[in-house]
Amino acid sequence: MGPPPDRGGRGRPRPIVLVVIDGFGxxxxxxxxxxxxxxxxxxxxLLERWPSGVLRASEEAVGLPTGQMGNSEVGHLNLGAGRPVLQDLPRIDAAIADGSFATRPALLRACERARETGRLHVVSLVGPGGVHANDRHLVAMVELAAVKAVPAVRIHALLDGRDTPPRSALEHLRQLEPRLASAHPDARIATVGGRYFAMDRDQRWDRVERGYDAIVHGAGERAVTASAAVEAAYTRGENDEFVRPTVIEGVDGIVRDRDPVVHGNFRADRARQLTHALADRVFVAFDRDGPGGRPAPRDLLVVTMTAYQAGLPVAVAFPPEEARSLAQTFSEAGWRQFHVAETEKYAHVTYFFNGGREAAWPAEDRRLVPSPAVATYDLQPEMSASGVTDALVEAIASDHYDFIVANYANPDMVGHTGVWDATIRAVETVDACLDRVLAAVEALEARDAAGPGALLAITADHGNADRMRDESGAPVTAHSLNEVPIVLHGRTVAGRGMRDGVLADVAPTLLELAGLPRWEGMTGLSLLEGERPADGPPARERAGGGRVLRSAAEPPGGSPA
Known part of the structure; x- marks a missing residue:
């Protein structure tokens, strides 16, 4: 099969391959x-021989508040949208600040139901991580319940230890509980448990079941206070992420028929499974009846802070604002696309990269490679990178696709374990995979020596494996605020200059190389030499300084990663 018509203009590279290395700052x-x-x-x-640059991937550069680290969802959304997209965290913060949080119909419905049933349940990750949830939103919900005369609020606290230090929950809870008490006279923590259980996203339903049983049925470990639950977990050798679901004695937090349950996490991927267990009328992943035979509660009103998934039978407090994306533009141009990742990052190269769209665009093929079924990824730092590479190389060699996007999860997922040696193995695994990808690209180019060839763009969505220890030498399991690298490989970019920028600059760079026009609302700028903002500061200032115009003839002084 020969190549399709040149839909993006004469001389464009084909395919354009975008590889996102997750957590690679x-x-x-x-x-x-x-x-x-x-x-x-x-x-x-690649860094020594090809144009490269540095991209900001955190804070205001990607639509997050000052001091807030980037994450995979935000990163892929910015990469695909070509503009910093206002994220759910600052969007909800703004609603709290201007008072519109208290007017959201879904939240008001929850409070109205709670006045009937006597209690409002709020499930939320707690702590200052800001990646999945924020305590400001939890406290605002409790304050709204007080204003609306809800008799009691029961908080089901999910502990972090992944985007926060591994044993920081004790201090976080000690700070949170007085805020809850000030917000509502009968707001109490009813259960605590590590995110490993109730926030699983890989269909490990046995984990979710343990979190569900504690929240809904009051079944699990027992402790007299939330702090005592965490102290007991530390004694057992469990860090925050792995604290066994624990029920607080003397706090009636059992979920009953018709109770309203608000899931306060704003990030969707790790909130979906528990929400399905709470909300679905027909549910087969596990038996929702309690360990002692207590029937599962019926007719719950489940409210989610944001939209977790199309078709979930829930009320959504902050519905999505879909963004135009590269995938849409390529589809409208008649391009054939291939999106591939393993389970842990599949949503990122599909839903998030596509601007918050669940369905594939016309001529968009997708491949999900199952992630390994291990307790933690330091036990298998290679993850499923080989399978992702198999699919990626096959797609390149097929000469069928115009655009390909792939994600390597290893540096992020293994970096989250805080295990140094395993993270090094994870990073080296990705390098070996890049060798295969590069060989596939070069083999394709060799078949068309006189043409423009393919384009390989390699970048990252945020940092993680680049900061594994703090100043004291203690393990760090959270993302970093560091910039991320980008390198371009292909005949059409050989010898060209690149400037530093932000993640949103990747989309217009690829559009320029594709010969396709920018869309209205795109604020990102091509990273290739010559383009500057029509208004506002020069690129050097916007990108936070650093190397501005760099080509393969002017390699950086050392590796940016």
Whole structure:
């Protein structure tokens, strides 16, 4: 089968391949940087020979508040949208600040139902991580319940330890409980449990069942206070993420028929499974009846802070605002696309990269490679990178697709474990996969030596493996605020200059190379030499300084990762 008509203009590269290495930032301290410690000859060779740059991936550069680290959802949304998209965290914060939070119909419905049943349940990740939830939103919900005369509020606290230090929950709970007491006279923590259980996203329903049983049926470990529950978990050797679901004695937090349950997490991927267990009328993943035979409660009103998934029988407080994306533009141009990742990051190269759209665009093929079924990914740092690479290489070699996007999850998912040696292995695994991808691209180019060839763009969505230790040497399991690298490989970019920028600049860069026009509302700018903002500061200032115009003839002084 020959190549399709040149839909983006004469001489465009085909295919354009975008590889996103998850959690792959630019470290500042070599002693804490697993990427710097890893053997990555392929990656470093690309940096030496091809145009590269540095991208901001956190805070205002991606639509997040100052000091807020980037994450996979935000990163892929920005990569696909070509503009910093206002994220759910600042969007909900703004609603609290202007008072419109208290007018959201879904939240008011929950309070109205709670006045009938006597209690409002709120499930939320707690702590300052800000990646999945924020305590400001939890407290605002409790305050709204007080204003609306809800008799009692029961909080089901999910502990972090992944986007926060591994044993920080005790202090977070001690700070949170007085805020809850000030917000409502009968707001109490009814259960606590690590996110490992109720926030699973990989169909490990046995974990979710344990979280569900504690929240709904009051079945699990027992403790006299939330703090005592965490202290007991630490004694058992459990970090925050892995605290067994625990019921607080003396707090009647059992979920009964018709009770309203608000899931306060704003990030969807790790909230879906528990929400299905709470909301679905027909549910087969596990037996929802309690361990002692207590029937599962019926006719619950489940409210989610944001839209977790199309078709969920819930009320949504903050419905999505879909963004135009690269995938839509390529589809409208008649391009054939291929999106591939393993389970952990599949939603990111589909739903998030596509601007919050669940359905594939016409001529968009997708491939999900199952993630390994292990307790934690330090036990198998290779994850399913080989399977992702198999699919990616096959798609490149097929000469069928115009655009391909792939994600390697390893540096992020293994970095979250805080295990240094395993994270190095994870990073080195990705480098070996890049060798295969590069070979596939070069083999395709060799078949058309006189043409423009393919384009390979490699970047990241946020940092993680680049900061594995803090100043004291203690493990860090959270994302970093560091910038991320980007490198371009292909005949059409050889010798060209690149400037530094933000994640939203990737989409217009690919559009320029594709010969396709920008869409209205796109604020990102091409990273290739020559384009500057029509209004506002020059690119150097907008990108936070650093190397502005760099080509393969002017390699950086050392690896940016």
């Amino acid at each position: 630019i470290g500042r301290d070599p002693a804490a940087d697993a990427i710097a410690a890893a053997r990555m000859p392929i990656w470093r060779g």
